[in-house]
Amino acid sequence: MAVPEALWIEGDKYMWDGAEYASRAEAEAKAGAYKTDGFETQIVEEEDKFLVYTRRVVTEIVLEGEAPL
DSSP, X not given: OOOOSEEEETTEEEEEXXXXXXXXXXXXXXXXXXXXTTOEEEEEEETTEEEEEEEOOXXXXXXXXXXXX
């Protein structure tokens, strides 16, 4: 099965986490862990497997070091 690495859902890009889950319960458990870490998630069923896609909006950019002149 060729799993797309990225999906566009309602204009937002989600990236596949790289794992195939045998049940929706497993996928929901993993998605819950991602949500705890601040990710938005989508679960997609494809050919009797469940896939978890995630995205996180960047809210802060931290630069280290001095600015180049």
